[in-house]
Amino acid sequence: MNYPGKIKEYTDKKFKRYGLNKRNQIARLLYEISARDNKDFRRTVKELPIEDGNYRFDNIKEILLKKRYPSEYERGLDKSNIYIPKLKIDSSAEAKLKNRSYSPSEIYFEKSAAKSDLFENAKALFPDAKYKEIVSGKSRHEKSDYGIKTYNNRRESLFILNEKYDFIKDCPCTQGCLSCDYKIFNLGFGCPYECTYCYLQSYTNTPGIMLPANLNDYFKKIENNSTYLSGKRIGSGEFTDSLALDHITGYSKRIIGFFKKHPDIIFEFKTKSDNIENLLKVKSAGNIVISWSLNPQNFIDKNEFYSASLEKRLEAASKCSRAGYSVGFHFDPVVPYLGYRSDYREVIELMFEAVNPEKVRWISIGSFRFPRSLKRIIENRFPESSILNGELMIGFDGKLRYSRSKRAQIYKNIIKAVGDHSWKPYIYLCMEPAWVWEETGLKPSWRWK
Ligand code: SF4
Numbered sequence: 001m002n003y004p005g006k007i008k009e010y011t012d013k014k015f016k017r018y019g020l021n022k023r024n025q026i027a028r029l030l031y032e033i034s035a036r037d038n039k040d041f042r043r044t045v046k047e048l049p050i051e052d053g054n055y056r057f058d059n060i061k062e063i064l065l066k067k068r069y070p071s072e073y074e075r076g077l078d079k080s081n082i083y084i085p086k087l088k089i090d091s092s093a094e095a096k097l098k099n100r101s102y103s104p105s106e107i108y109f110e111k112s113a114a115k116s117d118l119f120e121n122a123k124a125l126f127p128d129a130k131y132k133e134i135v136s137g138k139s140r141h142e143k144s145d146y147g148i149k150t151y152n153n154r155r156e157s158l159f160i161l162n163e164k165y166d167f168i169k170d171c172p173c174t175q176g177c178l179s180c181d182y183k184i185f186n187l188g189f190g191c192p193y194e195c196t197y198c199y200l201q202s203y204t205n206t207p208g209i210m211l212p213a214n215l216n217d218y219f220k221k222i223e224n225n226s227t228y229l230s231g232k233r234i235g236s237g238e239f240t241d242s243l244a245l246d247h248i249t250g251y252s253k254r255i256i257g258f259f260k261k262h263p264d265i266i267f268e269f270k271t272k273s274d275n276i277e278n279l280l281k282v283k284s285a286g287n288i289v290i291s292w293s294l295n296p297q298n299f300i301d302k303n304e305f306y307s308a309s310l311e312k313r314l315e316a317a318s319k320c321s322r323a324g325y326s327v328g329f330h331f332d333p334v335v336p337y338l339g340y341r342s343d344y345r346e347v348i349e350l351m352f353e354a355v356n357p358e359k360v361r362w363i364s365i366g367s368f369r370f371p372r373s374l375k376r377i378i379e380n381r382f383p384e385s386s387i388l389n390g391e392l393m394i395g396f397d398g399k400l401r402y403s404r405s406k407r408a409q410i411y412k413n414i415i416k417a418v419g420d421h422s423w424k425p426y427i428y429l430c431m432e433p434a435w436v437w438e439e440t441g442l443k444p445s446w447r448w449k
Helices: 004-014 020-037 041-047 057-068 070-074 117-125 137-141 148-152 215-224 251-259 277-281 297-303 310-322 340-354 373-381 404-419 434-440
Strands: 106-110 130-134 157-161 168-170 183-185 209-212 233-235 266-271 288-293 326-334 360-367 427-429
Touching: 004 020, 004 041, 020 041, 020 057, 057 070, 117 157, 148 373, 168 215, 215 251, 251 266, 251 277, 266 326, 277 310, 288 310, 288 360, 297 310, 310 326, 310 340, 326 340, 326 404, 340 404, 360 404, 404 427, 404 434, 427 434
Parallel strands: 106 130, 106 157, 157 209, 183 233, 233 266, 266 288, 288 326, 326 360, 360 427
Antiparallel strands: 168 183
């Protein structure tokens, strides 16, 4: 590993003729190049002519940018889209990846939630946890800071609450993209899995995982808005994984029972788990879709800690489709690396072998994109990760993304791998503007039924 402190020491000494901001930029670029090339930064320095005392800062930055963004540099790099934040890594902020099984040591509950099935299940499953009554989830939040270290400890605290306001939300999508009008069934906040790229890392403002006990109030809200929601797609996998904790919550059985009475609303469970036992105990319904995020196993190993393996996810998909459920697949986020094309082809082959094609409602594709604030969180929590090594730049929506041509190439490769089969599922792009759809040959349209 390249120690950021050493790189800073070097740049402060070697480039002391420049101001702090310029030295920070040199340090950041050197760090990123060396991390990507898996080299000690002193070797990177030796291979680049940046120590030449006659060079001006602009020359040095140009040399470093060319090395850091080689493909985009060839295409005429727009330097205003490069994001070079100060290098600031705290080794104590690293994610703790030691305990795969989810077993919170502290369970906070609102008095009004203490008679719920959820609370009873938690008591049976976690008898050794400390139980503490709280006035409200909010009262506990206010005492927390929301830094990385609090996030790292979130699996230790479970909150069982009664949600009062936020039952359904519009998916915020992203500025300038074709919105699919997804509705979020706001059933819990926080996830026991540890994906390096998870946006919740920069979004979370709670000190633990929050689970509501008052599912009936959610259902009432849906009843009251059923005309508006008719024909729409709603799902619980935005602020958590839909099924990762289903053995504790038992939500899935009740959700299926409820939405069976509302066949015009499509309900999606989105997961990286194989926690489908409850699903298999109830009869499927035509408007229920169970969907899995898929990535090659070597990507899962490095980026989706604690989640089910690719094999287990596909096995679960196979069981659900044989039990009569419709299924969906999300290739999101796709992070291109050497050999990614053949790896995704293989995943697609396995997917076709696992499920009955007629049961597949949709396949979505999305490339790695994230708010700028997440970059520093990822490199602090997962300092060994290579997920940030690609040529990510500030995109049309202010998020870090691959360039338009790179993204179109990624989508075309996956669409082609799917299209090489005789079966033609419905494919859509997630968080992309119409012009990217057109570039990939897809018609911008939505089809959920
Ligand atoms: S499964 Fe989804 S919600 Fe959970 S950590 Fe991974 S990306 Fe985040």
